Amino acid sequence: MKMGNQEEVIHNQNNKKVQGKKSTNMLLAAFVMFIFPIIAVILGAYLGACIGEAMNSSSIIFQIIGGLVGVIIAGIGIKLFDKASKVDEKAEKIYWDDL
Template sequence: MKKESEGIVIETTEDFARVKASRHGDCKNCGACPGDNATVLDAKNPIGAKAGEHVILEMREQNMIRAAFVVYIMPIISIFLGVLVGTWIFNAVGYYEMVFKVAGGIVFFAISLVYIKVFDKATAKNDASKPVIKKVL
């Protein structure tokens, strides 16, 4: 399924445009992004929209769900896995149970943050994950 959003083209390059897009209803309820009700993003520009034009963007919902999972759910899962690994190490060593649990949670959380950064860079380079300008209003 695809979500549509309105935006204004700020600048263009060969096949892409920077668009100041208004948030859709799901984003307004989340509030995780700082700032006003708009976000600037890079979008594919197959129709050749020019700077200053109002456009309709189309984004794949699958990309938004995957990003939300990686940013919000994966760190929580990583913390629990770290605590489990800490417990396993405690069982092997036999002392300092809480230290191993806390350290395991912190280490796995840090690893998840590194993965989020790698995921962010890979997604930014992947043209298939970018929104597409569908029409000029």
């Protein structure tokens, strides 16, 4: 029985082992897509405010810059997660016509 977080080993025509992508848990995928960017933006704005106060400067500018850095980091994280995961082919598919 395969576990969801183990990497699959795929055999090609020459019987060489090829590392496949990890099977993705939908709960983890939803967290990465929706919750992680919000946390990254809030954390970036908070750290920006802390840096702005430490420099005795306008914390609003540093909050905006920190939020933008959080958005960029979240985008990169989502892109890396997307490349490292795959959709489970055995999962039940829901079509709009069935609803």
